[in-house]
Amino acid sequence: MAFVITSECVKCGVCIDVCPTSAIEEGDEYYVINSACIDCGRCMDVCPIDAIKGMKINGQ
Template sequence: MALLITKKCINCDMCEPECPNQAISMGDEIYVIDPWLCTECVGHYDTPTCMSVCPIDNTIVSDPAHQENREQLWEKFVLIHHAV
């Protein structure tokens, strides 16, 4: 499933440059994750880098509105990075 940045976000700017899919951008008040670009780093890393660099626990969580399994995340990665 895609990830979601909660209102706990302090806009520290740590997550945005770490996203290999450029799925993170500044929203109206806090950073947001585009669920159509988020693959939870499948295809790039073993774990989501945004979660690992975030200094506030439980700020980046699984998005219940965009549930995907690892295979679906892999297919999304292929579409994003290998589209012909």
């Protein structure tokens, strides 16, 4: 898993809706990406504040 949600996350929930593998879940302080992530990068594309960092491996 090459993607991570940073503490900048404001828990808007937008990324959860676009994740094809339901790999994003609500953590204690902000959202977290679990092992179901396939590195598609969709979450990073939709995050309004660029709180998701990572490198796309699959998808475009």
